[in-house]
Amino acid sequence: MKRAVFLAPLGxxxxxxxxxxxxxxxxxxxxxxxxxxxxLPAFALDALExxxxxxxxxxxxxxxxxxxxxxxxxxxxxxxxxHGKLVQLAAEGVPIYGIDxxxxxxxxxAYLAERSNPFRAVGSDPSGRAGVELGVTGTxxxxxxxxxxxxxMRHAGPIDEQVWQTKLGPMLxxxxxxxxx
Amino acid sequence: MGAxxxxxxLILALLLAIAQAGFGAxxxxxxxxxxxxxxxxxAIAQAGFxxxxxxxLMQAFxxxxxxxxxxxxxxxxxxxxxxxxxxxxGNHEGSMLLWVLILSGFSAMVAAGGKTMRPGFHSLVVAxxxxxxxxxxxxxxxxxNPFARLFPAPLEGSELNPLLQDPGLVFHPPxxxxxxxxxxxxxxxxTAALIEGRVDAAWARWVRPWILAAxxxxxxxxxxxxxxxxxxxxxxxxxxxxPVENAALLPWLLGTAxxxxxxxxxxxxxxxxxxxxxxxxxxxxxxxxxxxxRSGVLTSVHAFAVDPERGIFILMLIAVSTGGALAxxxxxxxxxxxxxxxxxxxxxxxxxxxxxxxxxxxLVVFLGTFWPLVIDLVTGNKISVGPPYYNRIFxxxxxxxxxxxxxxxxxxxxxxxxxxVASRLKAPLLLAGLVLLAAAAASFATFGWxxxxxxxxxxxxxxxxxxxxxxxLRRWRSESGLSARLVRTTPLxxxxxxxxxxxxxxxxxxxxAMAVFATSEVVALAPGENASISGRTVTLQSAGVVQGPNYxxxxxxxxxxxxxxPRTLVSERRLYPASGNTTTxxxxxxxxxxxxxxxxxxxxNGRLAVHLYRHPLVGWIWVGALIVAFGGALAxADRRxxxxxxxxSAAPRVxxxx
Amino acid sequence: xxxxxxxxxxxxxxxxxxxxxxxxxxxxxLETRARAISTELRCVQCQNQTIDESNAPLARDxxxxxxxxxxxxxxxxxxxxxxxxxxxxFVLLKPPFxxxxxxxxxxxxxxxxxxxxxLARRPRSAAAAEPQPLTAExxxxxxxxxxxxxxx
Numbered sequence: 001m002k003r004a005v006f007l008a009p010l011g012x013x014x015x016x017x018x019x020x021x022x023x024x025x026x027x028x029x030x031x032x033x034x035x036x037x038x039x040l041p042a043f044a045l046d047a048l049e050x051x052x053x054x055x056x057x058x059x060x061x062x063x064x065x066x067x068x069x070x071x072x073x074x075x076x077x078x079x080x081x082x083h084g085k086l087v088q089l090a091a092e093g094v095p096i097y098g099i100d101x102x103x104x105x106x107x108x109x110a111y112l113a114e115r116s117n118p119f120r121a122v123g124s125d126p127s128g129r130a131g132v133e134l135g136v137t138g139t140x141x142x143x144x145x146x147x148x149x150x151x152x153m154r155h156a157g158p159i160d161e162q163v164w165q166t167k168l169g170p171m172l173x174x175x176x177x178x179x180x181x
Numbered sequence: 182m183g184a185x186x187x188x189x190x191l192i193l194a195l196l197l198a199i200a201q202a203g204f205g206a207x208x209x210x211x212x213x214x215x216x217x218x219x220x221x222x223x224a225i226a227q228a229g230f231x232x233x234x235x236x237x238l239m240q241a242f243x244x245x246x247x248x249x250x251x252x253x254x255x256x257x258x259x260x261x262x263x264x265x266x267x268x269x270x271g272n273h274e275g276s277m278l279l280w281v282l283i284l285s286g287f288s289a290m291v292a293a294g295g296k297t298m299r300p301g302f303h304s305l306v307v308a309x310x311x312x313x314x315x316x317x318x319x320x321x322x323x324x325x326n327p328f329a330r331l332f333p334a335p336l337e338g339s340e341l342n343p344l345l346q347d348p349g350l351v352f353h354p355p356x357x358x359x360x361x362x363x364x365x366x367x368x369x370x371x372t373a374a375l376i377e378g379r380v381d382a383a384w385a386r387w388v389r390p391w392i393l394a395a396x397x398x399x400x401x402x403x404x405x406x407x408x409x410x411x412x413x414x415x416x417x418x419x420x421x422x423x424p425v426e427n428a429a430l431l432p433w434l435l436g437t438a439x440x441x442x443x444x445x446x447x448x449x450x451x452x453x454x455x456x457x458x459x460x461x462x463x464x465x466x467x468x469x470x471x472x473x474x475r476s477g478v479l480t481s482v483h484a485f486a487v488d489p490e491r492g493i494f495i496l497m498l499i500a501v502s503t504g505g506a507l508a509x510x511x512x513x514x515x516x517x518x519x520x521x522x523x524x525x526x527x528x529x530x531x532x533x534x535x536x537x538x539x540x541x542x543x544l545v546v547f548l549g550t551f552w553p554l555v556i557d558l559v560t561g562n563k564i565s566v567g568p569p570y571y572n573r574i575f576x577x578x579x580x581x582x583x584x585x586x587x588x589x590x591x592x593x594x595x596x597x598x599x600x601x602v603a604s605r606l607k608a609p610l611l612l613a614g615l616v617l618l619a620a621a622a623a624s625f626a627t628f629g630w631x632x633x634x635x636x637x638x639x640x641x642x643x644x645x646x647x648x649x650x651x652x653x654l655r656r657w658r659s660e661s662g663l664s665a666r667l668v669r670t671t672p673l674x675x676x677x678x679x680x681x682x683x684x685x686x687x688x689x690x691x692x693x694a695m696a697v698f699a700t701s702e703v704v705a706l707a708p709g710e711n712a713s714i715s716g717r718t719v720t721l722q723s724a725g726v727v728q729g730p731n732y733x734x735x736x737x738x739x740x741x742x743x744x745x746x747p748r749t750l751v752s753e754r755r756l757y758p759a760s761g762n763t764t765t766x767x768x769x770x771x772x773x774x775x776x777x778x779x780x781x782x783x784x785x786n787g788r789l790a791v792h793l794y795r796h797p798l799v800g801w802i803w804v805g806a807l808i809v810a811f812g813g814a815l816a817x818a819d820r821r822x823x824x825x826x827x828x829x830s831a832a833p834r835v836x837x838x839x
Numbered sequence: 840x841x842x843x844x845x846x847x848x849x850x851x852x853x854x855x856x857x858x859x860x861x862x863x864x865x866x867x868x869l870e871t872r873a874r875a876i877s878t879e880l881r882c883v884q885c886q887n888q889t890i891d892e893s894n895a896p897l898a899r900d901x902x903x904x905x906x907x908x909x910x911x912x913x914x915x916x917x918x919x920x921x922x923x924x925x926x927x928x929f930v931l932l933k934p935p936f937x938x939x940x941x942x943x944x945x946x947x948x949x950x951x952x953x954x955x956x957x958l959a960r961r962p963r964s965a966a967a968a969e970p971q972p973l974t975a976e977x978x979x980x981x982x983x984x985x986x987x988x989x990x991x
Contacts, residue, residue: 007511009458010504013465017500019551020472022558024492031563031883034927041925102896128900135925137883137897416892423887525959533958541951548943556939564940565881567889567932574947705860782859790860 045123061149205308363395587648638693
C-alpha cells in the first residue's frame with residue numbers, strides 16, 4: 001500500500017506521456033463543427049452572378065438530394081488548390097453549391113470566370129454572416145448535407161483525392177443510400 | 182570553417198558528457214579520487230566545448246554567415262547588431278544550444294564546487310548531470326543541429342520575427358533557461374540521493390543554493406517576459422494564461438514549493454520524500470515546458486518552429502529521465518527514514534501548508550493547460566480553458582494562501598501556540614484590518630462589490646508587507662528599544678525572506694488595481710483632436726511615417742495632460758519590409774501611480790484608431806516580482822548559505838523567532 | 840491547413856488592439872457588456888486569443904454580432920449561447936461544467952481538502968519531535984565543513 005503511493009507519480013507520468021504521444025500527430029487547430037447532426041441553418045444569399053437564382057438554405061434542404069456546400073473565396077490560395085478536384089467531382093455528377101465568403105462579388109466572379117465553374121449555384125456572402133451561421137472558421141470549408149437538409153459532415157481545408165476517397169466520398173455514398181431508402 | 186568546428190565541439194562535448202557520467206558513476210562506486218577528478222574535469226571541459234560551439238554560432242550570426250542555414254533563416258543584413266546576436270537563441274536550434282550551454286555550465290559549477298560534500302555523493306551528482314547532458318546533447322546533434330550548412334549560400338537571410346527584435350529577447354530567454362535548467366541540479370541531487378538511499382539535512386543544505394539560484398533566474402525571466410508581452414503585443418495585459426506562459430509558471434510554482442520544503446528538510450529533517458519528489462517534478466516540468474513549446478501539441482500565441490519528430494525525442498527524453506527518477510523514487514523512497522514529527526501549530530506545519538497550496542495551484546494550471554488535450558484525445562471534443570477559468574479558480578486559491586504567508590516565519594519550529602503567534606502579529610493584523618475597513622468604505626459606494634474585492638486585495642497587500650516587516654522589528658527589539666547591533670547582525674537570508682514575502686504584497690496591490698480599476702477606451706482621432714481616459718486628456722499631436730534601421734513605422738505623438746501636468750508619448754506600428762510583418766510598439770507613460778498605455782491601429786478617413794488604457798499600479802506587479810527575486814538573491818548571498826555548512830547547530834537559539 | 844497558418848502569421852503580426860472605433864456601441868453600458876462578453880469568447884481563427892484581442896476578420900465579425908445581439912435585447916447568456924451554437928464549446932474560454940470538465944472545477948479544491956485533512960490528522964507529538972542524535976559520520980562532516988569555513 002505504502003509503495004503504491006510512492007509509485008503513483010510514475011504512473012501519472014506515464015499516462016501524461018501517453019497523452020502527449022497521442023497528441024503529437026494531430027492538428028490542435030482543427031475544430032469539430034457544432035453543426036454536424038443539426039439542420040442546415042437558415043441563410044439566404046444573393047447569387048454571385050446577377051440574375052441567377054439566389055442561394056437559400058430552405059431550397060437546399062428541400063430537394064431530397066445529398067449535396068456538398070463549399071465555402072471559398074478568391075483571396076484564398078488553398079481554394080485554388082482544391083478547385084480542380086471540385087470541377088472533376090461536378091463533372092462526375094456530385095451536386096456542389098458554393099458560398100463566396102467574405103469576398104468582393106466582382107473578385108469572386110472573376111475567380112470563377114478564370115476557371116470552370118463547378119457549382120450548381122453560388123451565393124455571395126461578402127459580410128460573412130452566412131459563414132457565421134455555418135460556423136465557418138476559414139476557407140476552404142465543405143459541408144455535406146443529407147437529403148433531409150441535415151448537416152452530416154464538415155471538412156475544413158482543401159479537398160484532395162485522399163480526403164475525397166477516405167472521408168467525403170464514402171459519406172456521400174452513404175447519404176445517397178439513405179436518400180434512396 | 183566556424184560551423185564545422187562548432188559542430189565538432191558539440192560532438193566532443195557529447196563524448197565528454199559520456200565520460201563525465203561514466204567516471205562519475207565509477208568514482209561513486211569505488212570512491213576513487215582519480216576517477217572522481219576525471220569526472221569533474223570531463224564536466225568542466227564539456228562546458229568549455231559547448232561554450233566554444235555557442236560562441237561560434239554567435240559569431241556566425243554576427244558576421245552574416247548565411248551559409249549556415251540557421252543564420253540564413255533568422256538574420257537579415259539590416260537587422261541591428263544586438264538582435265543579430267540575440268537571434269542566436271531566437272530560434273529552436275539556437276535556443277536548445279543555449280539550454281545545453283546552461284546545463285553544462287551548471288554541471289561544471291557543481292563539478293568544480295562541492296568541496297564540502299561527501300565525495301562519493303558529489304561524484305554521483307556529477308554523474309547524473311552527465312546523463313542529462315548526454316540526453317540533451319544527443320537531442321541537439323540528432324534532431325536540431327544548429328550548424329547545418331546551406332548550399333549554395335543565399336545572398337540575403339530572412340529576418341528574425343520582428344516581434345522578437347526587442348531588448349526582451351536579449352534577456353528573457355537566457356534568464357528563463359537558467360531557471361529551467363538550474364533545477365536540473367536539484368534533480369540530480371534528488372536522483373543521487375535516491376540511488377544512495379540517504380537524505381539528510383546536509384543534503385538540503387547543499388542543494389538549497391542551487392534551487393534558490395534557479396528560482397531567482399526563473400522569477401526574473403517570467404517577470405521580464407510578462408513586461409515584454411505587455412508592451413509588445415499591444416493588448417495591454419500582463420498575463421494571458423497562454424499555454425507557454427503556463428509552461429513557465431508550472432516549474433516556478435513547484436520550485437517555490439521546493440524552496441520551502443527543502444528548508445523544512447534542512448532545519449528539521451522532515452518532509453524527506455516529499456522534497457525529493459518535488460525536486461524531480463520541478464525539473465521535469467521544465468522539460469515538459471520545453472516540449473510543449475516545440476511539439477505543436479497545444480496552441481499558443483507564441484510562434485515556435487513546430488516539429489513532431491523533435492517532440493517524440495523530447496518525450497522519450499522525459500520518459501527516461503523523469504520516468505527513471507520516479508521509478509527510483511517508487512523503489513527507494515518508501516524505505517527511507519521518515520521525518521521528524523511536528524505539531525499542528527508549528528513552522529513545519531506552515532511550510533507544509535505552503536506546499537499544499539502551491540501544489541493545488543500547480544494542479545489548477547496543469548489541468549487548465551493539459552485537460553483539454555486529454556478530453557480531445559478521449560472524446561474528440563474541443564474545449565478551451567482561458568483567463569475566465571483561471572481567474573475564477575486560481576484567485577480564490579491564492580487569497581487564503583497569501584493571507585497565511587506572514588504567519589509562517591512568525592511560528593516556532595516543532596510547536597507553537599496560536600495565541601502567541603497572533604500576538605506577535607498584532608500590529609500588522611490591526612493595520613490590514615483598518616485598511617480593509619477604510620478601503621471598503623471608500624470604494625463600495627462607487628464600485629459596489631468590485632470595490633469590496635479591491636479593498637480585500639489592498640488589505641492583503643498591506644498584510645503581506647507589514648506582516649513580513651514585523652518579523653524584522655521583532656528581531657531588532659531588545660530590552661532597550663531598537664538595537665543597532667541586532668539590525669547589523671540580521672542575516673542576509675532573513676532580509677531575503679522578508680523581501681520575498683513583502684514583494685508578493687507589492688504584486689498583490691498591482692494585480693488588485695489592474696483587476697478592478699483598469700480602464701480602456703477605443704477612439705478615432707485626427708491630429709489635434711483629443712479624448713479622455715481616467716481624468717487624463719490625450720491629444721493626438723501628429724502622426725506620420727518614420728524610417729527605422731530595418732522597418733518603417735507609422736508614428737503617432739500624443740500629449741497627455743493630467744492635473745495640468747503635460748507629458749508626451751510616442752506610439753508606433755512598424756512594418757518590417759524584409760518579412761512583411763508588422764509590430765506594435767505601444768506608447769507607455771509610467772509613474773508610480775500607474776501606466777497610461779496607448780496603442781495605435783489603422784487609419785480610416787484621416788482618423789487614427791487609438792486604444793487608450795489606464796492601468797493603475799500595474800508597474801507594481803513587475804516591481805513586486807523584482808523585489809521577490811531580489812529577496813532570493815539576498816538569501817543566496819548569505820555567507821552561511823554559501824559555506825555549504827551542514828545545518829546542525831550546537832545550541833538552538835530559542836529566543837529568536839527567525 | 841495552409842490557409843490557417845497564413846492567417847495565424849498575419850494575426851500575430853497585427854495583434855494591436857483589436858476593437859475598432861466604428862464597432863463600438865453608443866450606449867456605454869451595452870458596450871461594457873459587449874467588451875466583457877468578448878473577453879470570454881475565443882477567436883476560432885487564431886492561435887489563442889479572445890475575440891476582444893484579435894484582429895482576425897472573423898473575430899471582428901463576431902464582435903459585431905455580439906453587439907448586434909445585445910442591441911436586439913439578448914441577455915449576456917443568450918449572446919454567448921448564440922455563438923456557442925455555431926462554433927461549439929471551443930469558443931468558451933470558461934469551459935461549461937460537465938462530466939468532462941468537472942475535474943477542472945473541483946479537482947484542485949478536492950486535492951487541497953484531502954491533503955489538508957491528511958495533514959490535520961497525521962500523527963503529531965511534540966515528544967517525538969526530538970532531533971535525532973548525530974552519527975559519527977555527521978560529526979566528521981561538521982568538523983570538515985567548519986574547518987572549511989575557517990579557512991575562508
